[in-house]
Amino acid sequence: MVLKARVGSGTGIEVLITAAAVADADWRGVFTHGETALSSVRTAGGTGLVKDVGRFGRFGWINLVGPLTQQRADWSHQSLLAMVGELAPEELRAVLVGARRHQLRRRLDEEVVRRALAGERSAVRRFLATLGDTLLQVDPWLLRTPAVTLQQLCLDTLAAIRPASDRAPDATLARRRLKDVGAARLLEEVAPGVHYGPQVLDDVVLVTSPQVAPILVVVDEVDRTVILHPPLGDEGATDAGAQLRDLGRAVGDATRLRLLQELRTGPRTLVDLTTALDSPRTTLLHHLALLRSAGLIEIAVVDGEPNVYTLRVDGFERLAQAARGFSLS
Structure with a gap:
């Protein structure tokens, strides 16, 4: 199957x-x-706005990236507000709670999802229990709140947040690379250390955003995947001091060092790592993301199987080279 890819950016994504x-x-x-x-956000609306933003949770906001990037028009702040306002309230709720996410839908049939969104208690319990088997998180508040109220609060909150710039991040380099080297090679360049197995990707949207640096944010919808990535080639200075600083950040944490020590014994899934470190998945995920962005680990993604994390030997060689090349004089 030939990989299809689109490239873009937008102030709505930034919000x-x-x-x-x-x-x-x-x-x-x-x-x-x-x-x-x-x-x-504090400047825009004080602690009240910060609280309202927190109600939706990280995944609630990230899940809105999916329908926004389905639009062929610009992904601007105004387009985002228009999209949220035009969605049927119950459809918006479905997006916010991750009902379009592949991780959830491969474990839960559409009928149970529909009943959970309608508020049926047994279906809600099953929905939330199934979420526990994924990397997704949903605040039960999103399921309890009337859909019309949810939509209005979502609109008001997004309208109050101002993008850092009136211009979308520059995705010119990514577009040029897509034309020059094709979708598969570009995916390797924007997501180094992430290896997708067969049938995991066939339609991908690559979204440039400096705000996600230094990691990736992946939205795995049922029919396509959206990958938010730092600007291509925007890795800062390449001198030894800068490399040592960036790699030092990755290893300069006790939890991340414990993860690296555990991975020395061989490839591990997230469940393996949470058991070994006796830590919640949500705690480990951002540590793993930083280690991946620093080139110290890599991830294999296979459809229907847990992601597998492995040490990346050449990453430690870069760390050693940066240390040797750093001069104190």
């Missing part, structure tokens, strides 16, 4: 990433601009 960072302190600490996002 959603800002909201996701504000809603989740762990991921705010991962994003290079996470604290800037929090400051901008």
Whole structure:
């Protein structure tokens, strides 16, 4: 199967990433601009707006990236507001709680999802229990709140958040690379250390955003995958001091060191790692994302199977080279 890809960016995407960072302190600490996002939301609406953003959770905001990028028009802030306003309230709820996500739908049939969204208690319990087997998170508030109320609060919250710039991030280089080298090679360039198995990807949307640096954010919808990635080639200075700084951040944490030590014994799934470290999945995920972005681990993604994490030996060689090349004189 030939991989199809689109490339883009937009101020609406930037607003959603800002909201996701504000809603989740762990991921705010991962994003290079996470604290800037929090400051901008506080300036725009104080603690009340910060609280409203948090109600939807990180996944609620990120899930809106899916329907926004389905539009062929620009993915601007105004387009985002128009999309949220035009969706039927119950359809918006379905998007917010991840009903379009592949991780959920491969475990839960459409009828149970429909009944859960309608508020049937047994279906809601099953829906939430199934979420526990995925990497997704949903605040039960999203299922309890009347859909019309949910839609209005979502609109008001998004309208209050201002994008950092009136212009979309520059995706010119990614578009050029797509034309020059094709979709498969471009995917390797924007997502180094992530290896997709057969039938995992056939339709992918690559979205350039400096706000997600230094990691990737992946939205796995049933019929396509959206990958939010830092600007292509935007890895900062290449001198030894900068390399040592960036790699040092990745290993300069006790939990990340424990993860690396566990992976020394061989490939591991997230379940393996949570058991070995006695830590929640949500805690480990942002640590793993940083290790992957630093080139110290790699991830194999196979449809229907847990992701497998493996040490990347050449990443440690780069760390050693950066240390040797750093001069104190």
